[in-house]
Amino acid sequence: MDLSFSPEEVAFRDEVRSFIRDHLAPETRAKLIEGREIGKQDIVDWQKALHARGWAVPHWPVEYGGQNWSPVQEYIFLDELQMAPAPSALPFNVSMVGPVIATFGSAEQKAKFLPGTANLDIWWCQGFSEPGAGSDLAGLKTTARREGDEYIINGQKTWTTLAQYADWIFVLARTNPAAAKKQEGISFILVDMKTPGVSVRPIQLIDGGHEVNEVWFDEVRVPAENLVGQENKGWDYAKFLLGNERMGIARIGTSKQRLKRIRELAKLERFGDTQLLDQPWFREKLTAVEIELKALEITQLRVVAEARKRGKHGTPDPNSSILKIKGSEIQQATTELMMDVVGPYVMPFGASLDDEDQTNEPPIGPDYAAAAAPTYFNWRKISIYGGSNEIQHSIIAKAILGF
Amino acid sequence: MDFDLTDDQRLLQDSIVKLMANRYGNFDLRQAYRKHPEGFDRAVWDEYAQSGLLALPFAEEYGGFGGGGVDTMLVMDQFGKSLAVEPYLASVVLAGAVLRHGAQPAMAAEFIPMIAGGEALFALACTERASRYDLHDVSTTARRDGADYLLEGEKSVVLAGDSADYIIVSARTAGGRRELAGISLFLIDAKAEGVSRRGYATQDGLRAAEISLASVRVPADRLIGTADAGLATLERAVDEGIAAICAEAVGAMEALNALTVDYMKTRKQFGVPISSFQALQFRSVDMLIAAEQAKSMAIFAALMAGEENPAERSRAMSSAKVQVARSARFVGQNATQLHGGIGMTMEYKGGHYFKRLTMLEGLFGDADHHLRRLAQAGSLLDAA
Structure with missing residues (x-):
């Protein structure tokens, strides 16, 4: 047993890391860190950069641009994107319709759609x-x-x-x-x-x-x-598609990045005569989430190791439902911690659908406060989408416990 | 990155599974072992010795097999599943670790083979009335008297302390009650003059003892390692103990979950198995998740048990203990709930898992203790 990556895997991770450092637009990264909305162009530019490197659709069949990576490499790649943080390639293209067309589509459909789907010329x-x-x-x-x-x-x-x-x-x-x-x-x-x-x-x-x-x-x-x-036969293809959504579903890297930022921001916030981070109650809340994340990271590695053994085209591992449930709970817990950090400045509401309401006025309160509550509210979706956490419970109850 | 066992580890696991199926396959056997005066059956202990389990973590030069954290994890996992009552944790894991890491060569050569061969039982006395879970909180004193030390004080809740032939005692040779320096470890003969022991059953059906030391004379060559500097060895031994009990708790959780799922599939109410009720299904899914998260951290603890850097090792153990303790509480409580009345009875195995899990939660520090310790130590995410 060994939790560390092989030298080749470490070299791959470093390659991914330096690629992200060299090619991800700083403004896109800043938006993700600060919880601001990223626009269409951020995602398009990034996916085109990934595709130029051959990394937009690594899990596709090789003839359509896939890389034949091991499950460990796929995990490392997604984890690095999430930690950077960088946008992921558009999931509707690369994890959903792309693999369906590549597997079940006609020759004409493959020729017409796959190149543009990989390069995000088609959204x-x-x-x-x-x-x-x-x-x-x-x-x-x-x-x-x-x-x-x-x-x-x-x-x-x-x-x-x-x-x-x-x-x-x-x-x-x-x-x-x-x-x-x-x-x-x-x-x-x-x-x-x-x-x-x-x-x-x-x-x-x-x-x-x-x-x-x-x-x-x-x-x-x-x-x-x-x-x-x-x-x-569409239901079969839909099931195939949803099975493809699994890798990276726990978004461990995203939670790691957010917890690090929360720790940094908690140094900026005052609480009485100390930094917020020096408050034992806050540190313990933060640490409790870090522990859950550490446990989930190892659970994720266990699932990845199992996938490596089973081969890539096995049936989806019902243990990935555990990753979805715990991963969403931890992501949501980070949004609660972020509200703890900003305290009273959780209140001002700044977002609007209407462009004319956008102003160039300075933010109210610290610049990192504005996204805290919207992210908390918005991320309740994580336990709802992609098969709600209750559906995941039902999957485990049936597939693992045999109920 | 892999979670595979080596061939040797697989053999070890197979042999202990077989051994425990034979010795613990029927729950009545366990309850019978407990009725022995020492709280366990020497015949089982002798079989552990013959099969090499007692020699597992020790160096080959002392008759051992040089096993590591993963090997101990495999053993403790099965002990957890079987609710084993023998003093393996006290003698082999805890006292064994003190001697492995702290003893000078002559002492190691004399005593380690006794543990490894099952010829003598050892215990570690490192808790006192006021210390709670702080190993550095030591009031017991050891005063130099000619060529000897004189030990004076009280040790609390010493695991398997009543049956031990030798007891390793933490005592203060210098400094104030809660100072980190000034703690020394001594190996004392349990039958030495001035040692009095009050043995008792613990909630989980194992044994412990209160031990009084009244002017116990200990020759200077029974000082383990260097005077005043025993804390590091003690902490290392307890860290290995934490890794071991995390594995034991995971074994117990997995067995209790399996027992509960089986029960739910056979127990009928309203004309159907209660496993058909979604509220109950979801709860057992949450129990499974709790056990899996605990298992991940028990693996982490096993892999970090041999870590030389004490700060890294301690962070790993604290994080594992928090997760395992919380999972253990969740699984234990909910298994009892899902069983209904039968889970409350002394005759049913389930309640004994619950009790063992509850004692393991607190052993070497509960979730609150380790969360506080880890929170003070800084981010877990920066760890190697």
């Missing part, structure tokens, strides 16, 4: 959730009706992250309403966001930001060639 968004289909995704109602060479799509998707930037959307739609099981009548279809009948409406979240949307489909005509794989 994808995910058309899965609906108002009536959240955790019970297979209950979705959006329909795709075949007419000649076209599908005609009607329905509503919701929680569509960054749809306002998207060029294309991958949609789960019901092609066989009469199927015996609700999972069986679903297809996976690619839709150009510019197609007539597609409309996007912003949803403002409780932090004030605009990252999710409703996407409406009103008699949207899509060429039948945009069906991925076979008709009515």
Whole structure:
């Protein structure tokens, strides 16, 4: 048993680290550290830089730009991005639709979409959730009706992250309403966001930001060639896609970076006659989260070591549900600690959807205070998305405990 | 980075699994061992000796196998699963570590083979009425008297202290009660004049003793290592003890979780197994997660048990102890809850895991103690 990385893995980590140092725009990094919103261009520029190095889609098949990395390398890479912090490559492209097209798509679809998906010339968004289909995704109602060479799509998707930037959307739609099981009548279809009948409406979240949307489909005509794989097999592809989301799900590097920053900021804050960091109660709260993170880091390494043994194409490890649950709890705990740090200056509300409300006035209170409460509110999403923590509990109950 | 066992470690694990299945396969056996006057069955101890378990951590020159933290983890994990009652922790892990790290060659050569061969039992007396979990808080004194030392004081809750043939005692040769310097370690004969022991059962069915030292005469060659400088050795031994009990607690948690899951699948209420109720399923998932997080930290502790840098080692042990103690409490309480009434009974095994886990929570410092210690030491994330 050994927790340390091999010399080759350490060399790889250093290579990743120096690449990030040399290529990540300082302003993008600063936005991430300070909890400010990163824009479309930050993400596009960064993914193009990654892709130029061959690192935007390392886990894809080699013929489409993959690197054939070991699970340990994939972990190190994501951990370094999270710790930097750097944006991750757009997950809808690189972890979701890309691998689905690479695995199940037609030759034409691969040629048309994969290069631009890897290089973020095409921005994808995910058309899965609906108002009536959240955790019970297979209950979705959006329909795709075949007419000649076209599908005609009607329905509503919701929680569509960054749809306002998207060029294309991958949609789960019901092609066989009469199927015996609700999972069986679903297809996976690619839709150009510019197609007539597609409309996007912003949803403002409780932090004030605009990252999710409703996407409406009103008699949207899509060429039948945009069906991925076979008709009515979309549920299988969706499951495959969600299994790809696993690596890095605990976001250990993100929490490490945030805890370090919290420790730094707690030196700047006064509490009575001392730094906040010198208050035993604060140190103990902070330390308690660090311990949980250390434990989760080792749990993550155990899962990675297991993946290395099983080979990359095994079924998803139900232990990654532990990573999701604990990882989200720890990320959320860091947002609580950050509110502890800023104290009364948690209160001023600065965010707004409307650009004209943005001003050049100096921030109220310390410049690191403004993001504390919005991040706390916004990050409640982490235990909701990607399979809610309750769904993860159900997965473990079934797959590990055999209930 | 890997979590694989070496071939030797796999053999060790297989042999102890087999041994414990034989000696502890039936819970009544354990309860019978406890009725022996020493609180355990010498026949089991002798089998440990014959199978080499008692020699595991010691150097080959003293008849040992040169095992490390992971080897001890494998043993303690199985002891935890079996709820073993023999004084392995006291004699082999704790006293053994003091002698390995502190004893001068002549002393090591004389006494380590006695532990390793199972010929004598050893205990470590490092706690006092006022010290709680602070190893440097020592009121017992050792005063030089000619060629000897005279020891005077009271030692509390000495694990397996009643059955030990030799007791390692921390005593003050200089300095005030809570000074770091001035602590010395002595190896005393348990039957020496002036030693009186009051043995008793502990909550978890093991044994401990209150030990009084009234002008106990100890020859100077029974001073372990250097006078006044015993604390470092003592801390190192207790750090190894922490790593060991983290593994034991994980073994107990895993066994208790398995017992609970089995129970939930067979116990029926409202006409269905109670494992079909989501509220109960989710709770046992949380128990599994608690045990897995504890296991990760027990592995960390085992790998750091041999760390030479005391500050790094101590941080690792404190972090592991916090996680394991919190997980142990969560698993123990909820296993009892999920069992309902049967979990409250003395005859059922589950409650004994709960009790052992609860005692392990506090042993060598509870979660609050170690959280405070680690918080004072600085960020865990800067650690190597």
